[in-house]
Amino acid sequence: QSVLTQPPSVSAAPGQKVTISCSGSASNIGANFVSWYQQLPGTAPKLLIYDNNQRPSGIPDRFSGSKSGTSATLGITGLQAGDEADYYCATKDSGLTIGLFGGGTKVTVL
Amino acid sequence: QVQLVESGGGLVKPGGSLRLSCTASGFSLSDFYMTWIRQAPGKGLEWVSYISNRAGTNFYYADSVKGRFTVSRDYAKNSVFLQMDSLRVDDTAVYYCARDWRNWGHDCWGQGTLVTVST
Numbered sequence: 001q002s003v004l005t006q007p008p009s010v011s012a013a014p015g016q017k018v019t020i021s022c023s024g025s026a027s028n029i030g031a032n033f034v035s036w037y038q039q040l041p042g043t044a045p046k047l048l049i050y051d052n053n054q055r056p057s058g059i060p061d062r063f064s065g066s067k068s069g070t071s072a073t074l075g076i077t078g079l080q081a082g083d084e085a086d087y088y089c090a091t092k093d094s095g096l097t098i099g100l101f102g103g104g105t106k107v108t109v110l
Numbered sequence: 111q112v113q114l115v116e117s118g119g120g121l122v123k124p125g126g127s128l129r130l131s132c133t134a135s136g137f138s139l140s141d142f143y144m145t146w147i148r149q150a151p152g153k154g155l156e157w158v159s160y161i162s163n164r165a166g167t168n169f170y171y172a173d174s175v176k177g178r179f180t181v182s183r184d185y186a187k188n189s190v191f192l193q194m195d196s197l198r199v200d201d202t203a204v205y206y207c208a209r210d211w212r213n214w215g216h217d218c219w220g221q222g223t224l225v226t227v228s229t
Binding site: 039100 | 147154155160172206208212214215216219220
């Protein structure tokens with residue numbers, strides 16, 4: 001059971017939008033930056049969002065991040081078949097000085 | 111080109127030990143915090159440990175590995191290591207090292223090395 005709670009799965013048709021929530025607490029999401037990762041089958045995770053809402057170079061603007069209080073959200077617009085993957089949120093816990101990952105959300109393109 | 115390459119995984123019996131290596135190229139690991147993350151078969155990502163950059167001497171561990179795993183670094187080899195002792199079956203996973211580029215944003219990951227703990 002992860003400290004950061006994500007829905008196990010979300011799905012939508014090509015071209016549509018999906019959002020993935022990540023719920024935490026005051027000592028983790030509430031006090032630290034959130035990052036998001038995409039993991040395609042059989043590959044290492046890839047950084048999509050850092051500092052809550054910043055995209056690294058090369059990440060398309062179809063991917064967006066936001067944070068409010070103790071929750072964060074990843075949005076994917078213009079859904080493509082290649083977006084089918086597992087998505088993880090991550091942050092630190094200031095009180096315990098540990099790293100945290102959400103349980104992961106599988107995105108399916110219908 | 112910024113790259114991380116892990117090595118050292120394999121099959122080990124419960125109670126045994128392994129030492130994982132993560133060698134960086136294209137950057138100096140002394141400038142970054144470095145993190146070990148694992149993923150059990152069919153499961154999600156789990157943070158294992160991280161080590162501070164040259165400016166500090168901080169080491170942190172997940173409760174599940176505290177007292178059994180030790181992280182270290184060799185700046186001359188531009189490498190970080192994860193010494194894993196008293197291995198258990200539930201330590202079976204692909205182990206990744208990753209560069210903490212900004213505020214827990216890990217922008218560079220190794221390819222992963224599989225550790226299998228089994229009789």
